Amino acid sequence: MSKLILVDGQPIKYQIWDTAGQEKYHSLAPMYYRGAAAAVIVYDITRATTFTTLKNWVRELQQLGPENIVIAVCGSKADMEEKREVSRGEAEAYANEIGAIFLETSAKTNKGVQDVFMELCRKLPKPVSENFDNVADLRDTGKKGGKGEGKSGCC
Numbered sequence: 001m002s003k004l005i006l007v008d009g010q011p012i013k014y015q016i017w018d019t020a021g022q023e024k025y026h027s028l029a030p031m032y033y034r035g036a037a038a039a040v041i042v043y044d045i046t047r048a049t050t051f052t053t054l055k056n057w058v059r060e061l062q063q064l065g066p067e068n069i070v071i072a073v074c075g076s077k078a079d080m081e082e083k084r085e086v087s088r089g090e091a092e093a094y095a096n097e098i099g100a101i102f103l104e105t106s107a108k109t110n111k112g113v114q115d116v117f118m119e120l121c122r123k124l125p126k127p128v129s130e131n132f133d134n135v136a137d138l139r140d141t142g143k144k145g146g147k148g149e150g151k152s153g154c155c
């Protein structure tokens with residue numbers, strides 16, 4: 001899905017793919033994370049095994065994913081405090097260790113969901129429109145004027 005969100009008045013467009021977490025679909029995952037700017041890895045705070053699985057996904061991304069991918073570690077089902085198996089402290093410490101964003105979220109109450117995308121925006125490279133050198137480079141390719149002048153052999 002594609003989603004537009006405003007961060008400090010600036011529109012940021014996300015293209016979001018939801019991969020199936022089940023092991024039988026594992027081999028499809030590289031199709032999704034190849035070329036991705038960010039990955040949101042979700043575990044279930046009420047099931048410790050899902051946190052172990054999350055660590056495996058992080059390892060895979062670190063080894064096979066894009067070099068500068070920004071990772072968000074998300075503890076879902078934060079509305080089910082009474083069934084918690086993964087402490088906030090443990091998950092937060094792990095996220096810090098790998099330089100990831102950390103948030104506990106709930107799809108049921110919507111807690112933290114928007115924040116994940118806001119935090120990602122802060123960590124991702126600035127959009128091209130804010131990066132004037134890049135804009136100039138793109139415009140100048142094969143055309144006269146600006147930085148690319150003289151290199152293209154055009155006119």
Ligand SMILES: Nc1nc2c(ncn2[C@@H]2O[C@H](COP(=O)(O)OP(=O)(O)OP(=O)(O)O)[C@@H](O)[C@H]2O)c(=O)[nH]1
Nearest residue numbers: 019020021022076077078079080105106107108109
């Ligand atoms: N209470 C509560 N239930 C949730 C929350 N998120 C998901 N669920 C429930 O957990 C179950 C699994 O949710 P899914 O969204 O299918 O989980 P998933 O991670 O997409 O699973 P896969 O696609 O198989 O990897 C469903 O019954 C949801 O209703 C949440 O934040 N709170």
Ligand SMILES: [Mg+2]
Nearest residue numbers: 018019020021
């Ligand atoms: Mg799913």
